Amino acid sequence: MKPRLERILWINANYSFLWLLLISAPIRTFACTEGEVCSESSATICKNNTCTSVCTMKGMLECQCDTEEDNYCYLCCGNEHSQCLPAHEHNILRANGERWEREACARCRTNGAELEGLPCDDNDPARLCLAGKCSNSVCVNKLPGAFCDRKMEKICVEEQCENPCARFAPHLMVCDCSSIDQDTGFASEDRCQLCCYDFNLKPANRRCQNAYRKYRIMDKKQRPIFRVGIDCAGGKTCNRFGVCASCSLKLSTILIGLIMLRIWNRN
Incomplete structure (x- = not known):
């Protein structure tokens, strides 16, 4: 009986020791790698172990561009000294030299001739590829009730192509x-x-x-x-x-x- 009791006490002592090691060990944090992109979709980059907007590369902040298509298609940057413009106009580019641009807009820009008048974003059917831009403002320059897509299936209703x-x-x-x-x-x-x-x-x-x-x-x-x-x-x-x-x-x-x-x- 005595050896069995000693064995139980020995096991308890070891578990207690391991538990103390676990709770006393410092919590390990997973920091990002300096200069690397944290997220392509949110246009964030690692700076001082924190994921932040790539606009900060030039001391700027994210902002709202004047043009609706720019706001939708590109990351826009600016500050009190620099006008709010698409990031590439401030020479803020991806590591491979490409713009910080939505994939839907990039397709429309590069394949504009064959996509002209067709939907350019699966998540937003109101947006059409027009003159190389993924735009939802097609009806701004059209009369109410006018056809606004290449297939002539949609018309302008209160400035929306539907x-x-x-x-x-x-x-x-x-x-x-x-x-x-x-x-x-x-x-x-x-x-x-x-x-x-x-x-x-x-x-x-x-x-x-x-x-x-x-x-x-x-x-x-x-x-x-x-x-x-x-x-x-x-x-x-x-x-x-x-x-x-x-x-x-x-x-x-x-x-x-x-x-x-x-x-x-x-x-």
Whole structure:
């Protein structure tokens, strides 16, 4: 019995000793390697055993660039003495000399000709490759309701390039309603508004129908989505009020201004 007790005491003593060694040993920290990249995605580099933005290489901080595409595509750096610009414009580059740029933007920049008008980011379908830039501002210079992608499946709705028909169901596609109402033979009011058809139906059975009346698809102001600038009956054009008119309000304003100026000069 005695040897067994001694053995138990010996084991306990050894475990206690090991436990004391463990708790008294200093905690080992895993520091980064000076000058090496910590994370490609967050554009951080090891400096003084801490992962920090690569902007600090030039004594700068991360900032928001003025251009939307730059903010999205590049790391931007600046400080009180230097303008906020993409990092490469401050000569802040990767170790291999490449820019700190999103992969989606790099693809668009290098393969712009073949990707023109196509989605450039799998995580953001609103962004299209336009003139070598992965941009979501395609609608800034387009009329409301104008097509904004190469496949002519999306239109500009409140400055966003989208397929608004898909809000109701993913198989609904944008289409142009007829200029003439087939039932009445007169100009169709639907021509200047968003129309959709069901892609799942056979082509012979597809009907282009008014999206507001049929599916209650509307803009943020609860109004029909207008197709400004497209041709309508009688050689007219759809204006920003969704009306088929002989000229736009902007052109009318110019003409009125010219007439008033002429009257003023006569007097």
